[in-house]
Every structure is written in C-alpha cells, then in structure tokens.
Amino acid sequence: MKKSVIILDNLSERIDFFESLFRERHYNLIAVNSQFDLLDLIQVESPNLILINSNLPDHDSYLVCKKIKLLEKGKDVPVIFINGDDSNFDADLTFEAGADDYINYPFKLQEVKHRIEQQLSLKTLKDNLEETTKQLHKIIPNYQKLQEALKKATSELNNQKIKETLSILPSRKFLEETLEKEWLRASRQRTSLGDMEGTDISLILMQINDFDLYQQNHEGEIVGSCLLMIAENLKSKARRPGDLVAHFTEDTFAILLPNTDQTGALRVTEIITDHLADLQIPHNYSQVSDYISCSFGIATGIPTQAIEPVTLIEVAQDCLNSALRRGVEGAVNIDNF
Structure with a gap:
C-alpha cells in the first residue's frame, strides 16, 4: 500500500511544491480544499502525515486540527501547520490544538525536508512499535488475563483523565x-417586596446523546478533549455573574440561570445547540447524529419557602428523560411550576 500525505490548502504553488517533494519519497500527495473532505479522507486513506494551511478562508485551522485528533484514525497522524501569515499565526495555539510542528512560507527547502522527515520517521517508529506489540501479544502466555488487567487499568486511567478534564467545572454538590x-x-x-417579576429560576440539564458508546470506542484522552470542548x-454561553455551569453526572451538564424565565432558558438552550452543531465533533457510533449532540x-x-x-x-x-426518549438531535422538553 502506497504511503500518503494529505494537504488542506488553497494555494496551488504550495501544493505543487509538496507534490514534487513527496514524489521523490514515493508518497502520494492528496490535496483537499475543505475540512469536511479532509476528515472524510482520513477515515479512508489512513495518511502518514497531514499538512494544514494555518490561514484558510472560512476555516478555523486550530479547530480542524482538534477534530483530527478526535478521530480514531487521525489521533496518531502527525500534523504540520503551514504558516504563510505571521500576523495571524500563533505557535502556542498551534501546539495546543494538537499539531506536531509548523513550517514557514516562503519555504526553505532544507528546513522543510528536515521537519517533514522528522515527523515521518517518528510516525514510522510508532507504527513499528504498535506492530511489534501486536506480535508480542500473540506469544505472551495467558494473554487474555493480561488483556483484562490492561483493560481495567486503561478504564481507570481514562476515568481519571475525564475527571481531571471536568475539574474546570463546579461539581453537582456545589x-x-x-x-x-x-x-x-x-x-x-x-x-418582603411582594415582587414576582424577575424572581424565576431556571435549570437546564444537558445530556450527551449516546455518550456511553462514544466512551466505549475512544481513548480517555479523546473523550476528555471532547468533554473539554x-x-x-x-x-x-452563561456569562452573567449569577449563572452557573456545573458537571452534573458523567455525561450530563447543568446550567443554573437565576432571574431567568422559561423563554430566556429556551433561548440559552438554542444558542448552545447552534454552537455545539458548529463544533461538529464526530460521533460515528451515535444513533441520533453523525456528530456529538445533546438532549x-x-x-x-x-x-417560595413552601417548595424545596x-x-x-x-x-x-x-424533562430531560422525556427529551431523551424522543431520540432526536437537540431534543428539548420544558416544564414550569
């Protein structure tokens, strides 16, 4: 199977440069011009390297990189950013998004070759290590017991990573x-004032649809990144001084909105739903949507003092349970008393 590299860029001059460079190394360069084509192609092609223009129109390159790292077939693929505009480039954000390196444009040939060779070599070493590990598993006695112990340890580690990720939010007790x-x-x-105006309190409970399937099929680091986003x-989205966002249960968040009536709470929910849809976090195992969605x-x-x-x-x-039973993306159920 021929090795491949995917590039997300809109400048033909750069694409031609890399096509010539990788042809010498017997790599197949595939150029795409949208994040959707890129994410779909990763699932099919299993590339050895991904190049991303850091200043694409109509794209957030940092968010695209985060999405790549959420994919099972993308999480271990090295990503290199192409910086063609220093005024809009942030190296810290590049590495925080999960990129492995960046190269500056106009290119310096030897520097580009060195950085690319470094990432491809690391990818090869990692692939070889994984293959060696698979071979060792075949000859280790009592492999099933070892696998069960490893699965338990991995599960505990994943749960700990998720807890650490969500420590940025207050707890249910708080x-x-x-x-x-x-x-x-x-x-x-x-x-005291006989004033009912503005005293309503609203609570939104938001649960990730089919989160158990997402967690079962992804490593803890990926699950943690998803929850963090x-x-x-x-x-x-809850910016007022009295508003509170909390981690309610493993797959559920709570938003407490003092002095907010039903209409205001519904508006907050609509904003959250829209922005979550914009993130487009892939969820290939959900029965509700191809992306992470919530009810x-x-x-x-x-x-009143008469009601607890x-x-x-x-x-x-x-209300949340009723919304979940509907099994559709962005399902909302409302009640008041």
Whole structure:
C-alpha cells in the first residue's frame, strides 16, 4: 500500500511544491480544499502525515486540527501547520490544538525536508512499535488475563483523565448548594417586596446523546478533549455573574440561570445547540447524529419557602428523560411550576 500525505490548502504553488517533494519519497500527495473532505479522507486513506494551511478562508485551522485528533484514525497522524501569515499565526495555539510542528512560507527547502522527515520517521517508529506489540501479544502466555488487567487499568486511567478534564467545572454538590441559596434569596425577595417579576429560576440539564458508546470506542484522552470542548462552549454561553455551569453526572451538564424565565432558558438552550452543531465533533457510533449532540430538560420555578429547591432539579431531570426518549438531535422538553 502506497504511503500518503494529505494537504488542506488553497494555494496551488504550495501544493505543487509538496507534490514534487513527496514524489521523490514515493508518497502520494492528496490535496483537499475543505475540512469536511479532509476528515472524510482520513477515515479512508489512513495518511502518514497531514499538512494544514494555518490561514484558510472560512476555516478555523486550530479547530480542524482538534477534530483530527478526535478521530480514531487521525489521533496518531502527525500534523504540520503551514504558516504563510505571521500576523495571524500563533505557535502556542498551534501546539495546543494538537499539531506536531509548523513550517514557514516562503519555504526553505532544507528546513522543510528536515521537519517533514522528522515527523515521518517518528510516525514510522510508532507504527513499528504498535506492530511489534501486536506480535508480542500473540506469544505472551495467558494473554487474555493480561488483556483484562490492561483493560481495567486503561478504564481507570481514562476515568481519571475525564475527571481531571471536568475539574474546570463546579461539581453537582456545589450546584445544589448554590441553587439552595438562590432559591432562598428569591423567595425572600417575593415575601418582603411582594415582587414576582424577575424572581424565576431556571435549570437546564444537558445530556450527551449516546455518550456511553462514544466512551466505549475512544481513548480517555479523546473523550476528555471532547468533554473539554463542550464544557468551554457552555461556560462561554452563561456569562452573567449569577449563572452557573456545573458537571452534573458523567455525561450530563447543568446550567443554573437565576432571574431567568422559561423563554430566556429556551433561548440559552438554542444558542448552545447552534454552537455545539458548529463544533461538529464526530460521533460515528451515535444513533441520533453523525456528530456529538445533546438532549435538554428545562425546569423553571418561582421560588417560595413552601417548595424545596431540589424540586427544580427533579422537574428538570424528568424533562430531560422525556427529551431523551424522543431520540432526536437537540431534543428539548420544558416544564414550569
């Protein structure tokens, strides 16, 4: 099988340069002009190297790189950015996105050759190591026991990585404590001032569809990266001082919105759904969508001392369960009391 390199670029001069360079090494260079073609091709081609223009129009190159690293067939493929515009290039963001190196344009031939050779050599070493490991597995006695022990250790490590990733968000306990304080504050406001205007409290529970299948088929680092992208997206959408985004359960997030009625909570949900769709995190094992999607349960209550604040959580959970049963992308169920 001929080795291949994929390049995502819109400048024919650069593509021609690399085509000549890789032809000498007996590599097949495949040029694409959209992230969708790139992600689809990775699944089919299993490339040895990926080159990405860091300043593509209508593309966020850093986000494209993150998506590559979320793919099972892309996570171990070296990625090199092509920097053709120093004013818009950020080396730190490049490496944070998962890229392995970058080269500057206009090219210096020897530098380009050295950087590419380095990444291809590392990829070859890694592939050889994986193949050797597979061969060793065939001759190790009691391999099944070893595999079970390794699976257990990997699962524990993956769970720990996920916990570390989500440590950027408050816990469910903190959410419940905050809800209790906000509920008491709002109920006192109504009692003392007789003012119902603006005292509504809304809670959104958001669960990732078919998350168990995603977790079963991806390594902990990939799952953690996925959850981190979602968590950062949620934090950026709940910006008011009193708003709170928390990690509710393994696959569920909570957004507490004081002084927010049902309409406001639904609007926040729509914004989250739109931005999550824009991320286009691949989920090849979902029955709902080809990408990571979520279902929502929204509960809105007018706080009184006669109703326990935990009621808001219970109603939101019931709504979420109803939305999940619908089995469609972005399903929302709402209730108020």
